[in-house]
Amino acid sequence: MVATARGMAATVKVLGRGELGRFTGTGASEVDRFEADLRRTMGVEHALAVNSGTSALIAALVGAGIGPGDEVLVPAYTWVSTAAAPLAVGAVPVLVEVDESLTLDPVDLKRKITPNSRAVIPVHMQNLVCDMESIMAVAAEHGLVVIEDACQAVGVRYRGRRVGSIGHAGVFSFNQYKNIRSGEGGAVLTNDRTVFERAAMYHDVGSYEREGFGELGAELIVGVNLRMPELSAAVLRPQLAALDAQLERRRRHRGIMIDELWHSGFADRGLRLVPHHDQASAAGLAVSFDDEAAAVELGARRGVRRLADTGRHLYPNWRSIHARTPVHPRMDPYAWAAREIDHGPGSCPDTLRILGRTCAVDLAPELPTPAFRALARRTATA
Numbered sequence: 305m306v307a308t309a310r311g312m313a314a315t316v317k318v319l320g321r322g323e324l325g326r327f328t329g330t331g332a333s334e335v336d337r338f339e340a341d342l343r344r345t346m347g348v349e350h351a352l353a354v355n356s357g358t359s360a361l362i363a364a365l366v367g368a369g370i371g372p373g374d375e376v377l378v379p380a381y382t383w384v385s386t387a388a389a390p391l392a393v394g395a396v397p398v399l400v401e402v403d404e405s406l407t408l409d410p411v412d413l414k415r416k417i418t419p420n421s422r423a424v425i426p427v428h429m430q431n432l433v434c435d436m437e438s439i440m441a442v443a444a445e446h447g448l449v450v451i452e453d454a455c456q457a458v459g460v461r462y463r464g465r466r467v468g469s470i471g472h473a474g475v476f477s478f479n480q481y482k483n484i485r486s487g488e489g490g491a492v493l494t495n496d497r498t499v500f501e502r503a504a505m506y507h508d509v510g511s512y513e514r515e516g517f518g519e520l521g522a523e524l525i526v527g528v529n530l531r532m533p534e535l536s537a538a539v540l541r542p543q544l545a546a547l548d549a550q551l552e553r554r555r556r557h558r559g560i561m562i563d564e565l566w567h568s569g570f571a572d573r574g575l576r577l578v579p580h581h582d583q584a585s586a587a588g589l590a591v592s593f594d595d596e597a598a599a600v601e602l603g604a605r606r607g608v609r610r611l612a613d614t615g616r617h618l619y620p621n622w623r624s625i626h627a628r629t630p631v632h633p634r635m636d637p638y639a640w641a642a643r644e645i646d647h648g649p650g651s652c653p654d655t656l657r658i659l660g661r662t663c664a665v666d667l668a669p670e671l672p673t674p675a676f677r678a679l680a681r682r683t684a685t686a
């Protein structure tokens with residue numbers, strides 16, 4: 305999927321030109337073009353390509369002006385980056401339960417809001433979308449900035465809009481496991497010019513001397529270097545063009561797998577679809593049971609994983625977060641926080657209970673549909 309003929313040709317062209325950095329070449333930049341493609345495809349005014357999803361989260365938080373003393377609400381089920389990014393800007397993460405949809409529970413979100421809450425990062429896990437309508441309503445009521453973490457759902461739609469384009473900002477990852485990939489890579493999307501300008505300045509320490517970037521209106525800030533290389537953009541552009549076809553294949557495979565599972569012995573054991581906030585465009589598949597034993601059994605099948613067994617995405621396993629060791633003793637976000645924050649293993653019990661009896665099913669969009677059909681049959685019956 306990654307090595308399309310167009311992708312390989314574009315890569316060779318970049319190598320042939322020898323202009324591998326976005327701002328160091330003389331011709332039109334592949335990264336510039338990729339950002340234009342992202343703006344058009346995702347329906348946003350601004351897109352900033354960066355070198356990872358983690359970088360995109362940090363740049364978006366900087367863009368939104370989040371910092372010391374601020375609390376950022378994040379789900380207890382996500383990759384650790386979502387909780388680590390607030391710490392990188394001096395803020396602290398506050399864990400929120402996920403509900404049966406495996407995404408941020410708007411009811412618990414409301415419960416966890418304090419006068420120090422400044423932002424929320426809903427995460428569209430496993431190509432499953434969050435309840436954005438409820439989350440945006442809670443955020444509006446409490447004046448929270450919403451940064452959608454769409455790293456695991458690039459291109460997926462929620463009620464007609466692409467995820468990542470609904471909140472004040474959205475972020476993508478293009479790492480090896482994502483819908484489109486360049487090994488490492490990411491992007492920030494936003495319709496807010498100030499968020500974009502601040503994120504753009506932060507992602508490039510030399511932004512003040514770049515052509516075009518010199519016209520940024522926001523007050524100059526000192527940045528770092530989160531720039532995307534030209535080769536990454538060359539690899540990503542053809543994949544982005546083919547993304548809707550891939551999502552369509554995911555949806556087709558989803559239907560096939562549901563059909564097979566519902567004709568299997570698991571159907572009599574309380575098998576149910578994880579509720580989805582936009583059934584019509586669902587591009588991921590997760591199923592749950594009343595009891596853990598059935599989930600353990602299905603989770604052992606090929607192409608299926610019980611979510612509690614994946615480990616790394618569960619908050620009790622975020623060891624670097626629990627360590628609370630600041631990068632420097634005088635740069636301690638927890639010392640700047642207005643109150644004690646509890647991330648302990650007991651802080652989000654509902655999330656652990658739900659993940660224990662839930663399985664995610666790989667929809668293998670890289671497989672031709674007949675091959676996937678055969679795989680689905682084996683998964684359901686083996």
Ligand SMILES: Cc1ncc(COP(=O)(O)O)c(C=O)c1O
Pocket residue numbers: 355356357358359382383385386427453455456477478479488489490
């Ligand atoms: C939900 C989520 N957020 C953030 C990230 C961070 O992305 P990256 O690995 O590109 O830094 C990931 C990557 O696994 C992710 O799955």
